[in-house]
Amino acid sequence: MNIGAKPNIFNEEKFRGENKVTNDFKAVNHEVIPPDLYQKLPKVELHAHLNGSVSPPTLERLIAKKPHLNIEHSMTVISKGQSRTLEECFEMFKVIHQLTNTEEDIFEVTKDVIKEFAADGVKYLELRSTPREEKSTGLTKKRYVETVIEAIKQSKEENADIEVRFLLAIDRRHGPAVAMDTVKMAEDFSLSSNGIVVGLDLSGDPMAGHSKDFIPALQRAKNVGLKLALHLAEVPSQKEETELLLTLPPDRIGHGTFLHPEVGGSQELVDYVRKNCIPLELCMTSNVKGQTVASYDKHHFLYWYNLQHPCILCTDDKGVFATELSTEYELAATTFSLNLADIWSLSTQAIDYSFAPSSVKCDLRHQWLKLKTEMTSTLRF
Ligand SMILES: CC(C)=CCNc1ncnc2c1ncn2[C@@H]1O[C@H](COP(=O)(O)O)[C@@H](O)[C@H]1O
Ligand SMILES: [Zn+2]
DSSP states (O other): OOOOOOOOOOHHHHHHHOOOOOOOOOOTEEEEEOOOOOHHHOOOEEEEEEEOOHHHHHHHHHHOGGGGGOOOOSSSSTTTTTOOHHHHHHHHHHHHHHHOOOOOOOHHHHHHHHHHHHHHTTTEEEEEEOOOOOOOTOOHHHHHHHHHHHHHHHHHHTSSSEEEEEEEEGGGGGGHHHHHHHHHHHHHHHHHTTOOOEEEEEETTTTSOOGGGGHHHHHHHHTTOOOOEEESSSSSSSSSHHHHTTTTTOOEEEOOOOOSGGGGGGGHHHHHHTTTOOOEEEEEHHHHTTTTSSGGGGGGGGHHTTEEEEEEEOOOOTTTTTTTTTHHHHHHHHHHHHHHHHHHHHHHHHEEEEEEEEHHHHHHHHHHHHHHHHHHTTTTO
C-alpha cells in the first residue's frame, strides 16, 4: 500500500483511541507503540552474514581467547552515529575472520548468532557464510560448512524457538573457479544436510571481479534447483553487471540500492525486477553506516515500498553495524511513518520470500496467527 493510505488489518483502534502518550509508549504516526513491540513482533531474517553478525559479547570472548592478535573491540563494530567507507567495512571482516579461524570458533559463533536472533523475536533465519579454509588451524572449507550445519542442528535439538537455513556464499574476490567449487559444495550439502543448505549468496567487495565471470557457476546452481540471493547494484555505475545478473534471474536481490533511475539505475531495470517480482532484501543501517545511502529518510525502501514491490527488512551484519532486526523494523516504522498494520504485514510477507519449503512456511504462518492473537490481547485491543 502507498504510505499515507493506512489499512487497519492489525485493528489498532484501541491505540488510536488513547490520546495520552506515557513514558512507556512511543507515538508513531499518531499510534501508540509499546516499546518492546518490535522485539515481540515475529520476524523473518533473510540476509545475515555469519561473521558480520557476531555480537559484542561473543567477540569479547574470542578476543580474550586470542590476546596475541591485539584486536580491540572498536576494530569490529561501527557504533551509533558512526560510518565507514566500504573499504573500511571490508577490512573489519578480515579482523573478525582472524578471531574465527577454528572449527570451535565457527561452532560457537553460529550457536550464539542463532540464539541472539531468536531472542530478538526472529522465528526463521537464513544465515549465509563463505566457506573458509585456514591453513594455520587445519580448518577446511568442507569442515567449515559441516560445522555451521552441526551448530544449526544442535540449536534445533536444544529447542531454540527458531528455524534456520543456510546459504553458501561466493566471495567475488575469490574469482570464478572458487565460485564453481562453492556451487558444487552447495549441491552436495543440499543433498546431505537434511534440507538445511538451500542455496547460494553472491557477496564480497562489489568492485571486485565482474559479474560475467560468475554467471556459469550461478547458472549451474539454478539448474540444480538451488536458490540464489545475489548482492546486486550495491554500489553505483554497475548497470551492465546488474543487467547480466538479473537475466538469471536471481530469487532475491541483496540491497539493489542503485537500481532505480533517480540514483543512476534505469526504468528498464526497475521494470524487469517488478515484472519478475524479485524481492529486495533491504538493510537500512548497513547502507547508511556503509555510506551507500546518505541518510535513513533517503533509503530506497521508500521507492520500492511505494511501488508495492516485495521488500524484506534485514540486518546484513548485525554485529558490525550494531543493530538487531527489531531495530531495523523500528527504524523503517519511524522513518517512513508505518503503522502497526504495515509493520505486521511486512513481517508476514517475508515468510513468502524465504527459501523454506512450503511445510515450514505454512507452520510459520500459523505461528504468526497465534502470536497475533496473543499480542492483540496483551496490547488490550
Ligand atoms: C562493506 C559493507 C557496507 C558491508 C555490507 N554489505 C556487504 N556487501 C557485500 N558482502 C558483504 C557485505 N557484508 C558482508 N559481506 C560478506 O560477508 C563476509 C562476512 O561473513 P562470512 O565470513 O561470509 O560469514 C564478508 O567478508 C563479505 O564477503
Ligand atoms: Zn550483505
